[in-house]
Amino acid sequence: MVSVTRPILRVENLVAGYGKLTIVQNISLTVNEGDFIAIVGPNGSGKSTLVKSIFGLTTIFEGTIIFDGANITSQKPENIARAGLGYVPQVSNIFADMTVMENLELGAISSRGGNGREKRQVLERVLRLFPDLSPKSRAKASSLSGGQRQMLAVARVLMAEPKLLILDEASAGVAPIVAELLFQKLVEMHELGLTLILVEQNARKALSIAERGVVLVQGKKAFEGSPEEISHDKEIAKLFLGEATNI
Numbered sequence: 001m002v003s004v005t006r007p008i009l010r011v012e013n014l015v016a017g018y019g020k021l022t023i024v025q026n027i028s029l030t031v032n033e034g035d036f037i038a039i040v041g042p043n044g045s046g047k048s049t050l051v052k053s054i055f056g057l058t059t060i061f062e063g064t065i066i067f068d069g070a071n072i073t074s075q076k077p078e079n080i081a082r083a084g085l086g087y088v089p090q091v092s093n094i095f096a097d098m099t100v101m102e103n104l105e106l107g108a109i110s111s112r113g114g115n116g117r118e119k120r121q122v123l124e125r126v127l128r129l130f131p132d133l134s135p136k137s138r139a140k141a142s143s144l145s146g147g148q149r150q151m152l153a154v155a156r157v158l159m160a161e162p163k164l165l166i167l168d169e170a171s172a173g174v175a176p177i178v179a180e181l182l183f184q185k186l187v188e189m190h191e192l193g194l195t196l197i198l199v200e201q202n203a204r205k206a207l208s209i210a211e212r213g214v215v216l217v218q219g220k221k222a223f224e225g226s227p228e229e230i231s232h233d234k235e236i237a238k239l240f241l242g243e244a245t246n247i
Ligand SMILES: Nc1ncnc2c1ncn2[C@@H]1O[C@H](COP(=O)(O)OP(=O)(O)OP(=O)(O)O)[C@@H](O)[C@H]1O
Pocket: 018, 021, 023, 041, 042, 043, 044, 045, 046, 047, 048, 049, 050, 090, 201
């Protein structure tokens, strides 16, 4: 059987930042359906700015972003979400004053249609993936543990059935054992067919589960390749990932 790879996201020569400040410098990136990509790099290298730019949250100076065949460059985030792009930001990714179920219901708002029955099926699927959320459905999100909050943040975005899910530092600030569980969930989601972009400071872990890695340094794409190419090349690991990652 011939497998056809279809690009779901194409970032072309993107220059973006905040106000007049340029952070992302001429980055191009193609993500095919079914891909699992890790974006890694030192603190402040522009990882969050790159994914925020894709989601319409920065100033775009040059370049084009094509998602699922449509030009989404500088579109409003709500329109980008409705087009099927799911984004879990690095901070403020849940509504703490609302219940777990309210958060999930809000997540379904940007879904692309579906009747009541289909929406219930999506909820069931999401809760099967994150069973710990079920008994907490009436609890305020603020009462959840750090790990449960991150699970809710991912679950909330999954409620819209995204064609591509972008996670910015899903494991930041949670205990290592919880981070491990989260990474397992991502692998499970990918196996279920979801296309994923994972932004991670924990480069070693991210590259152990992703299929391809993109290394950013000072706003530029410094390297792209298989996790093996990145981690086996001592020069790249040392130059681009920093000593601290111990890759
Ligand atoms: N809202 C903002 N306004 C102005 N500059 C910003 C803003 N957010 C980030 N920056 C700057 O952009 C640069 C890249 O930051 P960014 O958050 O994209 O990096 P990062 O790779 O995600 O870092 P981290 O690993 O710490 O999350 C940094 O110099 C940062 O200070």
